[in-house]
Amino acid sequence: MIELSTLLNLAWLVPGLPFLAFIINFFFFRKSAWITSRLATLFMAGSALISWKIFYTVWTHPKDFLVTAQNWQDYSSYFEWLPLDPSYQSAIQKGFSINIGVFLDPLSVMMLAMVASIATLIHIYSIGYMHGDPGKARFFLYLSLFTFSMLGMVSSNNFMQMFIFWELVGLCSYLLIGFYINKKSAGDAAKKAFIVTRFADFGFMVGLVLLAWVAHDFNFFTLSTRVDELSGIVKVGLFTFPFLPMFSLMIFMGAMGKSGQFPFHIWLPDAMEGPTPVSALIHAATMVTAGVFMLARCFPLFHSGNEMEIIAYIGGFTALFAATIAIVQFDVKKILAYSTLSQLGYMVMGMGIEGAIVAGNPATGVFHLFTHAFFKALLFLGAGSLIHAAHTNDIRQMGNMGKYAKITSITFLIGTLALCGFPPFAGFYSKDAIIHAAHVNGFHGLYILGTITAFLTSFYMARCLIYVFCGEYRGEGTPHESSFTMTFPLVVLAICSIFVGWVQQDFTIFLSGGQMTMEPLGMSAYITSIVIVILGFGSAYAIFHKKVISPEAISKAFVFPHFVLEKKYFMDEIWDYCIRNILLVVSWICATFDKKIVDGVLVDGWDYLTHASARVLKQTQTGVLHTYIFVGLTSTVIFICTLFIN
Amino acid sequence: MNESTFSQLLFYVLAASSIFSALSATFMKDFFKCALSFILLLLSVAGLFLQMNMPFLAALQVLVYAGGITVLILFGIMMIYQMGAENSERLRSTEMIVAAGVSIFSLGFVFIKIFSSAYPNLQINSVGFLSSPKILGESLLNQFLLSFDILSVLLLAVLIATSALVRKGVK
């Protein structure tokens, strides 16, 4: 068993290599795209290899990696990034400061391995995809910066380091979404993504600031031992509230932003403006799962009842909400984006359910995160190569793609089956585990919600399949199969999507350090999920292929619901209205107030005052000698009389 | 009619003449008449000085004031008259009322003060008071030397200024 210190040094390399790639590319090879892409992919592959090695050692020895509040020190090596208050003394630590470093614990090691491997595959894929794009060097620069910050966030052992890399990941998503610089819609989508996540991060930051005040400590493990002390009543201004539940909701607000939960989800569909590898890497596999990862990471902290239920219900609602919108979308990437939103809702629901019950095991949500990363990345990359082939995003222009792009179609089919949760594939084990957990732990509302969303998922994915693979090719030109660098990752991911589901039991043991296990899914789960998938595929086949009730007829029958779904429940309009009418009006008021009142009255007021008084006093200089003498003498006379008053 | 009643009578005559001449000097329209009544005023004041047996001052008053300044004014009037100005003016009626009001009001104050002042009936004790040019000269040259010199400088300055002002060719 390699002892910890070498593992830790290796762990430094995992985020270190992409950072090194970024530095080298930035300073030396910015001009030549060929070198940047190859170098970045090479370093990424190296970091993936190391992360697999660590993952393997931890996978094989789950018992040795049970991290508790006492022994977290030797599982992490960190340096003091910002000494906040060196003179602060408390029982458990000397000096209050923000530390940054690497941390080995089953969850973070799993995330390291997943992120690194998917990133490597996407690096390989984008060598092919970005072929001939002028900004290819810049693209790989941003990709390595992104992977560095994602790996940095995943390997953090305290809230502040997570928040730091959380923001860096937000920056990289801004840069990558806005990659096509002269496309106005791309720029606006990037701006929208950053500002919406920034709104959510405001909650995260306020949570952290209050945590600094209450607990003077950011580390997950030392905090988890002080749960009872932290749930005391705290008074902020006029509001008094128990700290921990409010803190977990505020932290979850940050997670809602990054993982696209209900009010903060509007940026994800627009983020499809970025190149497809970006959508695959960031907006499917890695970044969006940051919120779920954060919930899993501070699971012991949140283990206190009702606010986790709120989180579960938000997750469930987002799942259903996004699934309904996906039905009416015609852009393949938009469909996949909304399906990601709904899967994220599932994961959050999973975490919420497990958090609400006492002996909760975060593995359900995290396992779905693990499997989802693979098949969603597969679907996005497949969609990317379809777009690459048909030169259009719109599924109505595609058709009978199977004939032209053989490998892409097969892998896309596997991905869809995995997504819909067809038994042998990965999706079934993770998604149905969540639905099953909802059913077992008495969350009947969520259980029904989950099954409906499962049905909708299979319905809209089937609709997408029919549009893309059935009938004749409706676009112009003849699509061609993508090059090897694009199809190779598809094949790898397809294989993963099939087999990764079977490790469910060992995954739970690995994740909980040998403490907890998840009982395997019974026959009822198998039957229900197969029935749902068949129902979904059948109805989609009936409506879209056989046109028993043609889609046009349905849209005519339910005109208003169709319009509402079309308009994505007007969420964009609401956000836009809030920003434009409330915020910009307030800022206009402030600006004019400042110009007119504070500047006008306070400063120019004095200038006006002097002018006005001068104008009045000017009248006294009449120029006539008589008035001067008159005033002079009369005032002397009266003055003399006043002397005699006493 | 003994000596004191005579001096009382003389005082009242002189006072009446000075008030009369002052009033006529201010309200006469014609400048000449006004200047002449002014001379009368000067002479009556000189008389009052004499009554207070200050001969030097009375002489000074008569010589410098009546003889010098008023002659200068008369000269000025005639020269202006020569150059074409009319020698009479109309008085301001509105200001007359206001000024009269203010002066009566202030006179009232002054009189109250004078009559209620601490030493109402101080008599004129003629014995032992003498004011001769010798005493005045000595005090002018030792006690008030500085103001005496400043005055001389002032007069010099006035000399130069007046000659500069009325020089030919001043536009």
Next chain:
Amino acid sequence: MITLTHYLVLGAILICIGYLGMMVRKSAIGMLISLEIIFNGINLTAVAFNRFLHPDGVIGQIMVIFIITVAAAETAIALAIMINLFKKFKTIDVDEVNLMKW
């Protein structure tokens, strides 16, 4: 008997008349003369105070001497200005001369 108050009353009346003259007169000369009347009133009061309150002192008389010399100087200057005024404005009426208006 002639007391101090008599002189003070006379002096006050003279000053008031002079003040009245200044207010009423429109021409420079008229003003000049009423100014001189004020000076006479002041001289009289000064002398009276000297004569009655400080018989041994000479301050009152010295003041009168100074006032007379200053009055002389002032009249000279006033007349010189008046003549120039007249050359320029063809009138000695004080109200016409208002170039100094703002």
Next chain:
Amino acid sequence: MGPLSLIVLVPVIAAIFVICTPKENKFAIRAISTGASFVTVVLSFLLLIKFQKGGGLQFVEQFTWVKELGIEYYLAMDGMGAVLCVLNAVILFCGVLSSYGIEDRAKEYFALLLILAGGVFGVFLSYDLFMFFLFYEIAVLPMYLLIGVWGTGQKEYAAMKLTLMLLFGSALILVALLAIYWSFFNTTGELSFNLVTMMDAMKIYPNLFQEDVMIFGYKINFQILMYPAIFMGFGVLSGLFPFHTWSPDGHASAPTAVSMLHAGVLMKLGAFGIIRVGLALLPDGAQYWALTFALLTLINIVYGALAAMSQTDLKYIVAYSSVSHMGIVNLGICAMTVESIQGSVLQMISHGMMTGLFFGLIGIIYGRLHTRDITKMGGIVKRMPFATVAFTFAGFASLGLPGLSGFAAEVMVFMGTVQAKLPAFQWIAVVACVSVVFTAIYILRGVQKIFYGPFEIEKNKYFATLTDANTTEKTAMSILMAFILLIGVYPAYTVRFIYDGLLPVFRNLGL
């Protein structure tokens, strides 16, 4: 002639040399001023390296100047002084580099700029209140000429307003300084302006600066009366809420290097003065007034950010953003905890670099497009890639992206404000965090409008001949970017200096 008076006098001597060079010889003028500012950069770095942390005041130079009044020429370097001198030297160097474009009367321009920088060095290093105020005036007064003569737009109005408001501020400061001087004499019977003796005396005489002052029949404690004078006097320069209106107009019409130096360094003078004089000598006053001024700075932060959102003129956006950031600095001072004061000093440095970069870039853009109205710009990323990268870099630094200096400073200030002992400060810290969102909005809106989007030639007649920054401007901007990155990536190095510099202040405040 120790190193400290060298660093103060090098710019001033250089200014004299610049004045002596003939007017036509532009090259010599630029060479001398660049050389001098480079010398100050090297010197300030050397001092920073040689400075031993924990060693109290170092490189002390103390000569009695006026014995009777107790005025001394007393220069000393502490932790804060070391770091702020580096800031000033770097901003001066970049300012001189980016003002090569000044053609008319370049001689006087560079001379005034150097004198101004010399004054700022003096302020950061002087430990004698009289010297402090003298250098403070030297730093403030050249602004009038610099803006009035070389400015653009309504420059006379802006220069006049700026100088009058700043002088109003320094009048308040003068009153306070003399009051301190007098009350020090009252209690200890010794006439001295020396800050160190005053701070030591505060330990010996418990009632120093505590006596009651009779004002219109009311009995007010000395500190409670004098602290607002100091806070508002210096606050005028550091952009406190009601007195901040000179900043948008002043910066909008100032030439590039002047607004770089002014927003970058001079606004920090105000905040630095409050710490050096206010917190050090009048702790109880600071305690008494903390909440009222904290509310003012809160308005500063949120209101400045909101006002910046709807500006169309580029310089106004940056001016209001520096008002908002200076609000964070002032909030840090009002909160009076260990983190918040360190945070406010770190924010001074990081904001100095950021605004220097911003105004430098605006100078470059204005130099080429001759308009500052962002509605007339768009899509210039293809023609000016360096400016876009630098502007986005500065934008992200100012909205507090981790890894750049803005984040570390804002985090420290907010965490410090939350832990303040006074009741409402937690609520103030939470509301102040809103500025993080508003800053993001107006920065990204600005970047989006100016650089990205379609590039239409006919929108602005200078678009045809649009070129990117030349090499001198590029070096200046990349130096500033390097510093922002250096401080941002590893702020512990800078914060240790600041902590060492603030130890005596913490002792007086009883932290």
